[in-house]
Amino acid sequence: MKFVTQVIRLSILLIMSHALVQAQVLNASSPNRKINVRLLQRAGKSTNELYLQVIYKSGKQEVEAIPEIALGLTRSDQDFSKSLKILHISKPKLIKEKYAALHGKKSVCENSAYEIKVSLENSSKSKINVIVRAYNDGVAFRYEFPGKQGTFQILDEQTTYTIPRETKRWMEKWNPANEGLYTAMSAEKVQKQEWSYPALFQTKDTNCWFLLHEADLDDSYCGTKLNNLQDSDRYKLSFPNPRDGRGQGASNPTITLPWVSPWRVVLMGALPDVVASTLVDDVSAPSIVKETGWIKPGLVSWNYWSSNHGTKDFKTVKAFADLAAEMNWPYTLLDWEWDAMTNGGNVEDAAKYILSKGVKPLIWYNSGGNHTWVAATPKDRMLTHENRKVEFAKLKKMGFAGVKIDFFESEKQDMIRYYLDILKDAAAYQMMVYFHGCLVPRGWSRTYPHLMTYEAVRGAEWYNNGPEFTMTAPEHNTILPFTRNVVGPMDYTPVTFTNSQFPHTTSYGHELALSVVFESGFQHLADRPDGYHDLPDAAKTFLKKVPNAWDETRLIDGYPGKYVIIARRKGTAWYVGAINAENREMNQTVHLPFLQSESNYSCTLITDGEHDKSFKTQFSKVNHSSTLAVKILRRGGFVAVFTPDSN
Structure with missing residues (x-):
């Protein structure tokens, strides 16, 4: 040759x-x-x-x-x-x-x-x-x-x-x-x-x-x-x-x-x-899944961040199903303690209610086995091929779309085999999978496209674990787009406006921007319902429409630990998310060369407002040679949506 x-x-x-x-x-x-x-x-x-x-x-x-x-x-x-x-x-x-x-x-x-x-x-x-x-x-x-x-x-x-x-x-x-x-x-x-x-x-x-x-x-x-x-x-x-x-x-x-x-x-x-x-x-092996119509990325409501025992309460589960329905998010997650659910219903009742709202339920499992100290139940239902077949068949019948499996705690060969055995069995029952407490992505989402996301990141859950994340999160958030999230989907559980056990120092604009800055096949938006209900209309509408699976991604500007501006395309629309890590305001001039040169676009720009818990919304007409002048608060951020005008 x-x-x-x-x-x-x-x-x-x-x-x-x-x-x-x-x-x-x-x-x-x-x-x-x-x-x-x-x-x-x-x-x-x-x-x-x-x-x-x-x-x-x-x-x-x-x-x-x-x-x-x-x-x-x-x-x-x-x-x-x-x-x-x-x-x-x-x-x-x-x-x-x-x-x-x-x-x-x-x-x-x-x-x-x-x-x-x-x-x-x-x-x-x-x-x-x-x-x-x-x-x-x-x-x-x-x-x-x-x-x-x-x-x-x-x-x-x-x-x-x-x-x-x-x-x-x-x-x-x-x-x-x-x-x-x-x-x-x-x-x-x-x-x-x-x-x-x-x-x-x-x-x-x-x-x-x-x-x-x-x-x-x-x-x-x-x-x-x-x-x-x-x-x-x-x-x-x-x-x-x-x-x-x-x-x-x-x-x-x-x-x-x-x-x-x-x-x-x-x-x-x-x-x-x-x-x-x-x-x-x-470089990873091609997909082993032939029929993929059942694999559907989407946003997920998640009750654990705001209430660590939320799934134990049937009324809380219903509230988060209602939130997902209101926000047009396709999924809600039943996290740990679903097998101890009280206050008006059990897991079967929860599944029926969630489905009645036009939402699909996801459900948590302990990986089980002697490799983890965590005793949370159910602990052994994912552990063997026989157990998985029984559990996946039951979940499929109840209408569950996917499973979150937690606490792997090892990257030894036997654990790699366990991960892959789960994925193979899940594919047979058309169950999507999310790994938590796990390894960093190794290309498996190509081979097993129903693997929607991994944790393997210090995410918003750490606002529950101690005071240090309050001050380290802004810088950490601007490093992840250049490191962990480059190599595969990352479930940080972003976009929280209220506080959990320990408070934010990031602005509302920063939090809103994380929905674009971070990529995940299942994007678990972690705030309580009031955190979204109380948003102004523009921000709420943005979260009802923002995609989480993209056709194209471009870094517009940024530096690890300082700031990042990322543009992502879905169809003909472009979404831009930007966050600032530093303890000072920034004035950014954002160029738009990613827009098609022959098209004009309508732009919705949602920026930090006068203070870190407010927004400012602007509407304009732009093209690929336009620029946006944006003021970003300290630890702040902004989003912008560009949709082509019809001819």
Whole structure:
């Protein structure tokens, strides 16, 4: 197959001399030529170690974004990290496909890259392949054991990212529920720690950003995390801690040949490229669900935030069903304690009432098992295939549309298998799924599109847990669109105007904007009914109409921890959400190049009012060359809706 040089520009240089300090094995360019990934081998040493290097073209300048990504695996029978001999380098393969996404930041996605497979053998003549892809928005690589049989344990993965000290980074200390705050670091302030995915980096060339993650994880492996405990500049992938999940399950994964690892993913580009990227889903396996008409994203009323025991009260459940009906939201969630419901009805009565209002019920479960300390019931109904079949059949008959499953507390291989078994059984009964107290997305929403959202974030629930979120939320909210929410749906449970146990410092405009700034297939709006009933008409109308599954997403402006302005398109309408983290007012001039040049639009702009608990609404006519001048209060925000005028 002949590849035109100006399209692919890919060269392969075989090693000619072991006298060199290092030799370049291959240099692969992305289709747009902005990203180069090089495979190099240290020669002149007995180890013959392989590593990747990632180069980003910023204007005319080449930026060495990641100078070294060490490669290798250690299997229970032998080592595949040293003394590797190159047997063959494949011809470059064009990966090009389009696929539809039922929810997320983009409805039509592209998986487009150039792929090279490097075949290697170790000193024992055993084979391992390294598969490398160069994308316009990043790099992906994975390992492959091509053997036909054999079962082995993986003792260690040597994948290690070397990050220059001056690179800025935003990282979350690792915790089983992935509900921490992000820490901004660089130079001498870089901490040694275990870190959760995803991790965001800004190079010395401020136009180059990248996000480290993994994707297409299946039950042949465990989840990994980043670890720089040995060297602050080197982030090694490490396996789950033995104590995770109350010590249940093995930390080291067991594989059966033939086998491929999850993709190690580097999303890269200017900051808008990273925010808009769907690379984590792009590299993941296509959908296993053939008939998808039953999978419907939507907004959800949720009673837990305002009353931690709300589902125990039948009258509270009815009030939140009434709220969903009034606001045109398709769902309401029965959270924990639904099996102890009193005050006029039980779960069957609740389901009937909710359905009578034209709303569909969702329902909570404890994941159960010895991996969690939480005793809340029902605890075992999701734990086995047999139990799930019985429960899903019952729920389907009662009219429930989906399940929220909580408290996983581990990313060991047995827990990854449990997650995926739930998804497979749920698909058979056409039940949508929401994971809570869980891992960060790994691309499963492409493979299992009925997986609507994950928690894995410090969200508004933390206003219930202590006073610290009152002051940390504004900054945290402006980091999430550049980190956690980039890699998949995120159920923060946003848009709360009243207070829970601990108060907000965010403005009403900030809270309203979270409905656009944050993306989730099930968007649980968490305030009590009065919080929405008491809104002015413009804000209430906005929440009745705002989508939560998008055709296109663009970052207009922003910086992690400071502010963010995001535009999302649904059909021909555009929605803009903006939030400010800082303790000072901002005056923003918002440009509108995303609007179609040949169309005029009606704009509804809802901004902060005179104080943080008020709104100001403006109506205007605009086009793609117009600008909006917006004043944003400290910790404030705004939304805007642009609908094309009919000709």
